[in-house]
Amino acid sequence: MVPRSAWIARLARPLIAAGLAELPTGPAFAKSWAELHAMAASEMKWALWRQERHNGTPEPLPTGSLVEELRADPVLPEALSAALAGPGVIGILERHAVPSWELGPAVAELVADGHLDRSRILADAFVALTRQDTPSTRKGIAKLLAALDLKGPDLAERMPLVQGLLATSHGSVTAVLLPAAVETAHADDLPDLAATIFARPEKAQKTVLLKALTGPHAVDRWGSDAVTIALKVAADVPDQAFADRATKALTALGVAQEADAEAPLSDLWAAPLPVNDTGPAAKIEPDEPGLAAALSRIIRSTTAADGAVFWDAIVRWSARSPQEVRYWAWSANQSLGDGVRPPSALWAVVTAADVTAKTHKTLCDKIANGVHAPTDWEIASLSLTGAVHEIFASETTLRLGTIPYLLSTPTQWNGLLSFDTLVDRLKGYGRTSAGPTDLFLALLRLEPTPPERTTQLDGLSLDLWSPGSTWRTAKHTEDAVDLLRQWIEGGGLPKLVTRHDGATVTVEPVRLPIDISLIPGIPAGLLAGHTSGTHREYHEWAIRAETGFGIVPAWPDLLAAKTQTQYDQAARHPPRWLPMMAHAPGPGLAVQHDIAATLCHADEDRRLLAVDAALALMGRGRWDSTAYTECCLHLLNDGVLRLGRLGHSWEQLILAGGLQPLWPTAMTVLGKASVLERKPAALAELCGVLRRYVSAVPDPQIPESVLELAASKGSSKARVEAAAFVAAAAQGEGRS
Incomplete structure (x- = not known):
């Protein structure tokens, strides 16, 4: 449902239109304006849901459309600018969007009719993209730009800004910006554009740029030097098949392939940087x-x-x-x-x-x-x-x-x-x-x-x-x-006993050295442990440091187990408690399970939070390679260990000093994935990532299943990458 604050815009718009009041400059009006126009969309959304839920029971649907409402809005141009300037405002309309009630198509139609100034909307939208905002707002602005048919000339004077947005924005935004950026980019822009796009995880966007670089008129347009620099960046991505396409294009330009730089053993095969285990609590003066x-x-x-x-x-x-x-x-x-x-x-x-x-x-x-x-x-x-x-x-x-x-x-x-x-x-x-x-x-x-x-x-x-x-x-x-x-x-606070039960973590019940009935009100469930499907699980927004980790700081596994469903591939909320779990006095299997799940999450920022948490455990000497391997294998068996995303996370861990504690897990996961009859998606990409660093490992211990995959017949990406990985390992052993 839409909040009731829509009354602010409902009351203010006629007064503004009559000249009796000016458009409010604070954030409340823009939010109220969006909520007002989202109300009918919300009614439509729930009406459609009820029809589907109740087997198509006839129910009158709300009439009208967003474009009709906006056309009748007396303060539309100014209000739309205020909405784009307000954090989270466009997201209100996006969250309630249904057919005929989507902001992008409605604004595009009004621009075509002459009711709105396209250039003003684009300027406001680009400014809005420069701030940190909610995912729904970023998605809504991206859809708005797509509906306005963004073209190269729209970005011609904004390339420095666009380069920054391409490096920092969500994939839904960069997918809209990239084609126009490629269309308008000059030779001087191309190296930076390539460095940004080929470092991003979205393969479709990499393909868009590579297609432009290998097109028949690429050299005529940008010059041989700029295209060569960009293609060299493309040839260095972990995806071997993609890199081969770039290498082939370089060869066609007469550029010789350069040997990969060796990863120095002294730099990568070393203990992780130490992390302070604890320190004095902050003092607060009582005044x-x-x-x-x-x-x-x-x-x-x-x-x-x-x-x-x-x-x-x-x-x-x-x-x-x-x-x-x-x-x-x-x-x-x-x-x-x-x-x-x-x-x-x-x-x-x-x-x-x-x-x-x-x-x-x-x-x-x-x-x-x-x-x-x-x-x-x-x-x-x-x-x-x-x-x-x-x-x-x-x-x-x-x-x-x-x-x-x-x-x-x-x-x-x-x-x-x-x-x-x-x-x-x-x-x-x-x-x-x-x-x-x-x-x-x-x-x-x-x-x-x-x-x-x-x-x-x-x-x-x-x-x-x-x-x-x-x-x-x-x-x-x-x-x-x-x-x-x-x-x-009686031994003090007992340690939690945790184990895997399928793809979930179970915490065994415990007994305290004292009878908790001596303390009025303490819930017996505190000692009951946790079993998924039996005990209640928590949402991250319901947990606070003060009321969660601060109560029993040595039991992070209990809260990790009770929030484990928040760390799946579809988790909506950022894993903000992972760092606190990793720095807690007694992290165990449940904490490592949550880290393992988040390391292969769809969102890159969340994966990087998990990387930081893993590095904290490694630096404290609390990283358990056996436990992490067990977590990964359970996720692999459950079909939720996304190897492409995992490869990105592992590369960040390796570059930050985590190669030594990570390698046993990497080889076990690679071996298990290679032996499966149906190879997991992105197995080739994972091999490609590990190939880059295997020369830094003194004794790689390549699993037999990986050797068999590399020696097998066929031209699949997984086999090609496995063969390249094995060859790189052999070269590294020869040097050592």
């Missing part, structure tokens, strides 16, 4: 300047510890000046604006009046009893770690002004808490009781601690807090130190 600076940083980039440290600063400031905290929190929350999620501590102070002992007990009961009713969506929609955090937030909000600090605040940026610091905090509490959920979080975050260190707890005792005499807690020990001692002597 207005300190919290304001921290807020500015946290809403843009956060670690697993930042949310908890922010809570601690709020608690410390509240113990000293509760009125100042409330006033600052209210004004700071107002200044954030729409669409910005504040740290939970800030929101807790703003809404503190809504939290009572009664609401706290009700919250604990609902979560502990496993409420899943749609009527209580605020509780049912919480993740398990999010539920624990919700209880903590309620408990701490109730106690603001009465406790000096929190026990559970991490000391490391990866979310872990040192034992010595926890002991000092317990000693400093004096007669103040410990919050049970605060203590539970301290246990979950506690660094591995030898049992013999519990002697540091001798003589300590600290009551557990409860919000009133009516609170009922089964088997209440009433002593926080006893629970801490039990935790350490």
